[in-house]
Amino acid sequence: MWNDFIFAIKELALESGFAKITLLHFVLIVIACVFIYLAIARKYEPLLLLPIAFGMLLANLPLGGLMHPELWDVSPIDYNLILHNGGLLDLLYLGVKLGIFPPLIFLGIGAMTDFGPLIANPKSFLLGAAAQFGIFGTFIGAMALGNFTEKQAGAIAIIGGADGPTAIWLTSKLAPELLGPIALAAYSYMALVPIIQPPIMKALTTKKEREVVMEQLRPVSKLEKILFPILVSILVILILPAAAPLVGMLMLGNLFKESGVVERLNETAQNALINIVTIFLGLTVGATASADKLSQPGFGLQALSIIILGLLAFSVGTASGLLFGKLMYWATGGKVNPLIGSAGVSAVPMAARVSQVVGQKANPQNFLLMHAMGPNVAGVIGSAVAAGVLLSMLG
Amino acid sequence: MDRAFNVALVGIIVVFIVLVLIILLIKLYSSLITWAGKNKGNTAKKTTIETKESNPVSESNHVMSVDNNMEIVAVITAAVMACMQGSSSSLRVRSIKRIGHTTPIWNIAGRNEQILSKI
Numbered sequence: 462m463w464n465d466f467i468f469a470i471k472e473l474a475l476e477s478g479f480a481k482i483t484l485l486h487f488v489l490i491v492i493a494c495v496f497i498y499l500a501i502a503r504k505y506e507p508l509l510l511l512p513i514a515f516g517m518l519l520a521n522l523p524l525g526g527l528m529h530p531e532l533w534d535v536s537p538i539d540y541n542l543i544l545h546n547g548g549l550l551d552l553l554y555l556g557v558k559l560g561i562f563p564p565l566i567f568l569g570i571g572a573m574t575d576f577g578p579l580i581a582n583p584k585s586f587l588l589g590a591a592a593q594f595g596i597f598g599t600f601i602g603a604m605a606l607g608n609f610t611e612k613q614a615g616a617i618a619i620i621g622g623a624d625g626p627t628a629i630w631l632t633s634k635l636a637p638e639l640l641g642p643i644a645l646a647a648y649s650y651m652a653l654v655p656i657i658q659p660p661i662m663k664a665l666t667t668k669k670e671r672e673v674v675m676e677q678l679r680p681v682s683k684l685e686k687i688l689f690p691i692l693v694s695i696l697v698i699l700i701l702p703a704a705a706p707l708v709g710m711l712m713l714g715n716l717f718k719e720s721g722v723v724e725r726l727n728e729t730a731q732n733a734l735i736n737i738v739t740i741f742l743g744l745t746v747g748a749t750a751s752a753d754k755l756s757q758p759g760f761g762l763q764a765l766s767i768i769i770l771g772l773l774a775f776s777v778g779t780a781s782g783l784l785f786g787k788l789m790y791w792a793t794g795g796k797v798n799p800l801i802g803s804a805g806v807s808a809v810p811m812a813a814r815v816s817q818v819v820g821q822k823a824n825p826q827n828f829l830l831m832h833a834m835g836p837n838v839a840g841v842i843g844s845a846v847a848a849g850v851l852l853s854m855l856g
Numbered sequence: 857m858d859r860a861f862n863v864a865l866v867g868i869i870v871v872f873i874v875l876v877l878i879i880l881l882i883k884l885y886s887s888l889i890t891w892a893g894k895n896k897g898n899t900a901k902k903t904t905i906e907t908k909e910s911n912p913v914s915e916s917n918h919v920m921s922v923d924n925n926m927e928i929v930a931v932i933t934a935a936v937m938a939c940m941q942g943s944s945s946s947l948r949v950r951s952i953k954r955i956g957h958t959t960p961i962w963n964i965a966g967r968n969e970q971i972l973s974k975i
Binding site for chain 2: 573574575577578579580583584586587589590593594596597598600601604605611614615680682684685688689692693696697700701810830831834839842843846847850851854855
């Protein structure tokens with residue numbers, strides 16, 4: 462009787478996660494808990510970081526069977542096997558792998574975005590384009606390092622787009638094996654925009670430039686706002702079909718908002734839908750950072766390089782946006798405040814708010830927010846276009 | 857490495873071309889709309905003035921039927937009076953008209969932030 466009892470307990474212990482846990486599992490569980498702490502106590506992008514961190518925690522508890530990296534690390538992927546043997550997170554990960562979640566997030570972003578400042582001042586598009594130098598500069602940097610393939614370099618470079626869904630979408634297409642570190646780097650740097658950008662902004666602009674008060678934007682009619690998503694979709698997708706999922710969904714969401722006739726769809730896209738997809742996306746992206754994957758040789762060095770290259774991408778994007786802003790300042794005879802250029806990296810609306818804060822420090826009477834929103838949303842379109850270019854050239 | 861420079865160069869050029877084309881597109885349709893609006897505006901102005909003069913009662917009736925919620929009217933009136941600190945007899949509601957929702961979403965977000973910071 463007693464022996465049977467001991468035997469049963471022993472069997473139970475051997476089948477528990479404790480028997481299978483490794484040092485790397487333990488380290489990753491601790492890291493996941495640190496991220497959970499940062500999300501809850503420090504409020505670092507909690508809406509994303511919390512599900513990402515918990516996904517990481519779940520994936521590193523052995524024998525849970527929620528995620529099976531071995532099912533995804535084969536080529537070609539056997540989707541039939543995943544559907545039959547996959548865990549909960551494997552099935553949700555299909556939405557990332559098949560490129561479904563990021564465009565759905567873009568639908569919600571489109572429904573929340575006001576393109577009015579951009580339509581009122583279309584020149585802002587140039588700043589949104591200039592900030593994409595960060596992406597292509599980092600691509601060259603990643604290739605120069607030599608420990609990444611061309612596709613991996615493209616996926617790392619997109620961190621410079623400062624746009625989480627775009628980074629996840631392109632990485633899932635080009636280098637899914639790097640999804641975890643790239644998504645974490647992209648979202649972490651986006652949360653750190655108020656810390657990364659101001660020193661670069663102050664270093665590259667003079668006080669006189671920062672003090673420039675810009676002219677009030679003209680009011681934009683409803684018709685212009687309705688035509689914008691339709692015409693931009695037609696133009697961009699015809700030129701660059703690879704950008705269709707992101708640009709198409711972004712513009713559909715915006716049309717929901719601006720048309721004013723589908724309030725229920727608009728409401729769903731910008732609240733329920735985007736929140737549901739964010740939960741799925743965060744959980745599964747976090748779950749890709751599992752011990753089984755990270756224990757592969759050379760992964761640690763790659764992850765470290767991604768973190769450094771990501772910072773480079775953000776900094777180059779900010780600097781190139783600012784320098785183009787300076788160019789516009791000179792070209793317009795001092796009518797454009799170069800600070801709005803840094804908002805071209807996207808990271809909506811944080812980057813625009815940083816322009817506003819830095820501008821107001823130089824001149825308390827200055828309100829740059831609406832002017833910075835133009836390059837900011839142009840940056841979203843710019844990084845989606847850049848992602849499409851990278852996919853069509855490297856994919 | 858040559859290939860890397862090529863990809864980067866082609867990439868940034870394509871991004872610029874696409875975004876410059878969008879700028880031209882916006883400029884084109886904005887000027888078309890402004891032009892069309894000016895032409896229409898001249899004739900429309902006259903007709904609206906005429907209809908207002910000829911049938912002012914029916915218009916206000918229509919507005920009332922759409923927003924016939926007197927409780928909200930009473931609450932807003934009371935709030936305005938409380939802010940102005942005047943006597944209740946000095947204020948009279950003559951007409952109620954719903955104004956179109958034209959405020960940009962970032963303005964609304966900014967305003968909400970301001971209000972919340974005061975509470």
